[in-house]
Amino acid sequence: MDHPPASPYLPAERILLGPGPSPVPQRVLRALAAPTLGHLDPQYLAIMDHTCAMLREVFRTKNPLTFPVSGTGMAGMECVAVNLLEPGDEAIVCVNGVFGTRMKDVMERCGATVHAVEAAWGDVIALEQIRAALDAHPHTKLVGVVHAETSTGAHQPLEGWAELVHARGALLAVDAVTSLGGHELRVDDWGIDAVYSGTQKCLSCPPGLSPVSFGPRALAAMDARKSKVRSWYLDVSMLRKYYTGGGGGGRVYHHTAPINMTYALHEALTIVLEEGLDARIERHAQMHRRLRAGLEAMGLRYIPQRSLHSLNCIGLPAGADDAGVRRRLLEEYGIEIGAGLGPMAGKAWRIGLMGHGSTVRNVDLVLTALRTILG
Amino acid sequence: MDHPPASPYLPAERILLGPGPSPVPQRVLRALAAPTLGHLDPQYLAIMDHTCAMLREVFRTKNPLTFPVSGTGMAGMECVAVNLLEPGDEAIVCVNGVFGTRMKDVMERCGATVHAVEAAWGDVIALEQIRAALDAHPHTKLVGVVHAETSTGAHQPLEGWAELVHARGALLAVDAVTSLGGHELRVDDWGIDAVYSGTQKCLSCPPGLSPVSFGPRALAAMDARKSKVRSWYLDVSMLRKYYTGGGGGGRVYHHTAPINMTYALHEALTIVLEEGLDARIERHAQMHRRLRAGLEAMGLRYIPQRSLHSLNCIGLPAGADDAGVRRRLLEEYGIEIGAGLGPMAGKAWRIGLMGHGSTVRNVDLVLTALRTILG
Numbered sequence: 001m002d003h004p005p006a007s008p009y010l011p012a013e014r015i016l017l018g019p020g021p022s023p024v025p026q027r028v029l030r031a032l033a034a035p036t037l038g039h040l041d042p043q044y045l046a047i048m049d050h051t052c053a054m055l056r057e058v059f060r061t062k063n064p065l066t067f068p069v070s071g072t073g074m075a076g077m078e079c080v081a082v083n084l085l086e087p088g089d090e091a092i093v094c095v096n097g098v099f100g101t102r103m104k105d106v107m108e109r110c111g112a113t114v115h116a117v118e119a120a121w122g123d124v125i126a127l128e129q130i131r132a133a134l135d136a137h138p139h140t141k142l143v144g145v146v147h148a149e150t151s152t153g154a155h156q157p158l159e160g161w162a163e164l165v166h167a168r169g170a171l172l173a174v175d176a177v178t179s180l181g182g183h184e185l186r187v188d189d190w191g192i193d194a195v196y197s198g199t200q201k202c203l204s205c206p207p208g209l210s211p212v213s214f215g216p217r218a219l220a221a222m223d224a225r226k227s228k229v230r231s232w233y234l235d236v237s238m239l240r241k242y243y244t245g246g247g248g249g250g251r252v253y254h255h256t257a258p259i260n261m262t263y264a265l266h267e268a269l270t271i272v273l274e275e276g277l278d279a280r281i282e283r284h285a286q287m288h289r290r291l292r293a294g295l296e297a298m299g300l301r302y303i304p305q306r307s308l309h310s311l312n313c314i315g316l317p318a319g320a321d322d323a324g325v326r327r328r329l330l331e332e333y334g335i336e337i338g339a340g341l342g343p344m345a346g347k348a349w350r351i352g353l354m355g356h357g358s359t360v361r362n363v364d365l366v367l368t369a370l371r372t373i374l375g
Numbered sequence: 376m377d378h379p380p381a382s383p384y385l386p387a388e389r390i391l392l393g394p395g396p397s398p399v400p401q402r403v404l405r406a407l408a409a410p411t412l413g414h415l416d417p418q419y420l421a422i423m424d425h426t427c428a429m430l431r432e433v434f435r436t437k438n439p440l441t442f443p444v445s446g447t448g449m450a451g452m453e454c455v456a457v458n459l460l461e462p463g464d465e466a467i468v469c470v471n472g473v474f475g476t477r478m479k480d481v482m483e484r485c486g487a488t489v490h491a492v493e494a495a496w497g498d499v500i501a502l503e504q505i506r507a508a509l510d511a512h513p514h515t516k517l518v519g520v521v522h523a524e525t526s527t528g529a530h531q532p533l534e535g536w537a538e539l540v541h542a543r544g545a546l547l548a549v550d551a552v553t554s555l556g557g558h559e560l561r562v563d564d565w566g567i568d569a570v571y572s573g574t575q576k577c578l579s580c581p582p583g584l585s586p587v588s589f590g591p592r593a594l595a596a597m598d599a600r601k602s603k604v605r606s607w608y609l610d611v612s613m614l615r616k617y618y619t620g621g622g623g624g625g626r627v628y629h630h631t632a633p634i635n636m637t638y639a640l641h642e643a644l645t646i647v648l649e650e651g652l653d654a655r656i657e658r659h660a661q662m663h664r665r666l667r668a669g670l671e672a673m674g675l676r677y678i679p680q681r682s683l684h685s686l687n688c689i690g691l692p693a694g695a696d697d698a699g700v701r702r703r704l705l706e707e708y709g710i711e712i713g714a715g716l717g718p719m720a721g722k723a724w725r726i727g728l729m730g731h732g733s734t735v736r737n738v739d740l741v742l743t744a745l746r747t748i749l750g
């Protein structure tokens with residue numbers, strides 16, 4: 001072996017203020033390390049059922065088909081795409097950052113024709129643009145949009161979207177990876193048909209699962225498919241028999257679920273509901289305002305029109321050494337922040353205040369550290 | 376919420392002697408609970424690099440492209456299929472159990488035409504059958520075979536397979552989910568072009584990652600693709616930039632890896648290499664013989680022609696109550712064994728002796744428990 005051994009026991013205790021993963025509470029790490037059960041053990045099925053019930057509360061939905069996909073956030077995006085689209089379908093995707101760009105790519109791989117509706121990186125998409133795109137492409141089956149664009153920090157409003165999209169006979173699919181548990185997200189009230197998220201953002205659980213939820217319109221679209229889903233691993237027609245097969249003999253084995261990650265997600269959701277979703281969302285708003293006031297007082301500028309509370313994307317100050325500043329934050333303070341992605345590489349920093357990481361202590365520390373390093 | 380709360384802290388400490396997951400050592404659970412790092416943190420990248428180096432040792436390969444896919448074993452199967460096959464391709468798949476049946480389905484979803492070579496469940500496939508299939512389908516691009524069929528306990532010999540398959544210009548893809556770390560598996564010596572496994576079998580790590588390895592012929596086939604890989608999440612042309620991009624600026628972010636699961640796999644592989652691969656394989660052989668002698672002395676019969684050491688598939692004794700016996704094992708002894716799958720449902724039990732679970736203590740206990748319950 002060429003590599004020096006590294007100890008997985010003793011990673012540094014970073015303060016994770018980047019675009020995710022976010023800091024994981026000790027309670028969640030302890031749950032992660034509980035003894036492994038079999039994936040068909042009645043005890044495990046009870047934990048999984050309860051995890052799905054809590055996910056419904058956090059998504060604010062009654063959708064029975066709400067469960068954690070056995071992969072990270074991008075697996076959730078792919079799960080939504082492969083189940084709802086097939087060759088011959090048309091989709092409209094909002095592209096104003098890395099994740100919208102990816103959504104278009106993922107949906108094209110399903111054999112669909114995808115029409116991009118674009119905005120500048122950092123801007124949000126106007127509902128009028130969707131109306132025009134639906135006028136131009138009246139056979140559109142699905143409109144995909146990123147609620148919280150992790151690459152730019154833009155917070156996409158979704159008011160009125162479902163009414164418009166449903167009136168044209170299409171489905172609304174939403175990427176809520178960086179908003180679930182930190183921003184208002186009302187799956188049922190907003191008429192969202194399919195939504196996916198990640199565990200490692202505002203839920204403050206390690207990465208490895210992707211919560212998804214599908215509403216009745218999405219189920220009807222799946223039932224009307226003419227071809228098999230292109231991914232076996234993510235085929236909801238089989239997954240639903242495992243996740244919603246009922247408590248008794250109705251469950252059918254599909255794949256071995258990531259048992260210990262389910263324990264961790266269960267504990268992370270318990271913490272979210274103990275705090276209360278409204279209180280948690282308000283905490284994210286307050287910490288964002290506190291950080292924003294401090295950054296703007298230092299002369300730093302937010303890039304997005306309408307910033308997320310969970311992710312703060314700011315322009316690099318003139319003359320700052322991008323990698324050098326981030327390295328000093330990491331080495332001297334143990335603080336991770338994110339670099340710019342794609343066209344923003346070298347031009348932006350991304351400071352995440354997600355879940356367990358969104359605290360006065362962290363906001364004031366990162367402001368102090370930045371003031372010290374930037375001089 | 377409709378469900379009673381369940382505690383993810385306090386699952387029962389089962390003795391997992393089913394088809395996987397296998398018992399996880401406390402050292403691995405402890406590693407799993409180490410503080411979460413960012414997926415681009417230099418410390419994490421060192422742990423990931425070292426994990427991949429250890430995976431090469433355990434696969435007995437020098438393939439640079441050896442890494443854990445961010446999903447469970449079936450994601451590994453899908454990763455091999457989607458990257459090596461595209462519409463217009465032909466494949467031959469050996470079907471003699473659940474996982475061969477699934478491999479055919481997964482490969483068909485890639486747009487390939489798949490020819491099944493069949494044997495009865497419990498039997499293995501003869502090399503002559505592959506020769507005949509290659510004669511009948513001379514444009515075959517890939518031959519897929521399950522080394523360790525978890526549904527039947529059959530141990531597929533692979534001697535001479537690569538020579539034949541390569542002589543016809545095809546690739547050899549192997550499912551080693553239930554053999555890696557418990558059975559002889561020599562990826563380079565045996566000429567295997569693509570192989571996938573799971574963490575929750577003979578490696579005794581929780582489920583959630585799927586180790587894969589691709590050799591030079593497989594890489595050449597990927598480079599010669601005419602169409603994009605159907606799965607974005609599993610597209611090796613992008614994944615390889617993250618996993619083998621080198622230590623410096625060559626790495627490109629793809630998705631957020633399951634950080635804590637990587638810690639666990641690192642520790643599980645460390646344990647495998649401390650024991651020594653040869654010694655571990657020999658232990659699995661010895662424990663299998665010990666269990667087999669005990670079961671046969673009770674009049675129980677093995678179903679496969681050629682049994683795996685890691686999984687023992689036996690016929691139900693006449694008059695035994697399948698679910699009742701398994702429930703008593705679980706409730707009275709805390710022992711999980713597996714039911715029969717597919718056509719073997721109600722007719723077979725599957726006793727796994729995998730990794731940390733393959734011990735004298737467990738063999739003698741399960742024999743005693745079965746003797747007591749069967750009376």
